[in-house]
Amino acid sequence: MASTEEDGSVEEKENNNKKRTKSAFAVAWLTFYNIAMTAGWLVLAMAMMRFYIQKGTHKGLYKSIARTLKFFQTIALVEVVHCAIGIVRTSVIVTGVQVCSRIFMVWFITNSIKQIQNEESVILFLVVWTFTEITRYSFYTFNLLNHLPYFIKWARYNMFIIMYPLGVAGELLTIYTALPYVRKTGMLSMRLPNKYNVSFDYYYFLIIVMLSYIPLFPQLYFHMLRQRRKMLLGEIIVEKDE
Numbered sequence: 409m410a411s412t413e414e415d416g417s418v419e420e421k422e423n424n425n426k427k428r429t430k431s432a433f434a435v436a437w438l439t440f441y442n443i444a445m446t447a448g449w450l451v452l453a454m455a456m457m458r459f460y461i462q463k464g465t466h467k468g469l470y471k472s473i474a475r476t477l478k479f480f481q482t483i484a485l486v487e488v489v490h491c492a493i494g495i496v497r498t499s500v501i502v503t504g505v506q507v508c509s510r511i512f513m514v515w516f517i518t519n520s521i522k523q524i525q526n527e528e529s530v531i532l533f534l535v536v537w538t539f540t541e542i543t544r545y546s547f548y549t550f551n552l553l554n555h556l557p558y559f560i561k562w563a564r565y566n567m568f569i570i571m572y573p574l575g576v577a578g579e580l581l582t583i584y585t586a587l588p589y590v591r592k593t594g595m596l597s598m599r600l601p602n603k604y605n606v607s608f609d610y611y612y613f614l615i616i617v618m619l620s621y622i623p624l625f626p627q628l629y630f631h632m633l634r635q636r637r638k639m640l641l642g643e644i645i646v647e648k649d650e
């Protein structure tokens with residue numbers, strides 16, 4: 409469903425005004441970046457579907473896509489830089505929390521604890537992330553190219569209502585499942601006495617991470633609800649300075 413001609417001209421003017429504030433180089437870089445990320449997450453989606461169709465089980469799926477997942481999720485750190493240098497109008501903090509929590513899930517939980525890689529909760533957050541990222545990056549791409557199909561905009565600002573809680577559920581269940589292994593192995597922990605005289609218990613750190621979802625997740629969710637009102641309903645939202 410496309411915008412009407414009249415809407416289109418207003419939207420186009422708005423888009424052009426926004427783009428004038430971005431340099432041509434920034435627009436070119438963002439277009440390249442978003443196309444590459446859409447392609448990356450599409451590759452992941454296809455690899456997951458192919459694995460499941462061929463093997464008929466989710467066991468081994470994480471291992472089969474781990475390298476590609478780590479690559480594309482880690483690259484997303486660039487998005488924090490985009491915000492910091494001002495080429496996208498998004499909060500560094502909101503983006504930082506979103507990207508860092510994902511990188512933490514990938515590297516310090518799923519990748520480090522082999523015993524949990526076949527859990528259903530891992531598949532849950534993987535499927536949710538993949539679906540979300542294909543929609544999100546294609547939204548940014550088409551938006552930059554001034555040819556945004558309405559269904560992509562609709563999906564970007566509606567699917568998160570269900571996908572965000574599902575993704576969080578998958579992540580929290582995965583960390584919860586990891587806790588006994590972390591306690592048993594003492595991984596990534598430092599016990600006293602040691603030459604640095606520092607003690608760190610990864611088990612309790614993970615409990616703190618799980619608890620930190622309580623204040624942090626609602627902020628991301630409400631941020632997206634505000635974006636939804638702005639982008640779909642055209643509400644003007646006065647942003648507070650960071």
Ligand SMILES: CCCCCCCCCCCCC[C@@H](O)CC(=O)SCCNC(=O)CCNC(=O)[C@H](O)C(C)(C)COP(=O)(O)OP(=O)(O)OC[C@H]1O[C@@H](n2cnc3c(N)ncnc32)[C@H](O)[C@@H]1OP(=O)(O)O
Binds near residue numbers: 426442497544617
């Ligand atoms: C060390 C241990 C740390 C542990 C921390 C533990 C606490 C964690 C709590 C948090 C839990 C998060 C869980 C999460 O991982 C679960 C999931 O993701 S589940 C799947 C559902 N997820 C989503 O739907 C993700 C939604 N999130 C996002 O979209 C973004 O990450 C977010 C930063 C939250 C929001 O994006 P943004 O503010 O950018 O909103 P918009 O998309 O509407 O865009 C605003 C404007 O910026 C332009 N923009 C942004 N990025 C780009 C880009 N790459 N290219 C081009 N343009 C971009 C966009 O077009 C808008 O521009 P304008 O306003 O001018 O129209």
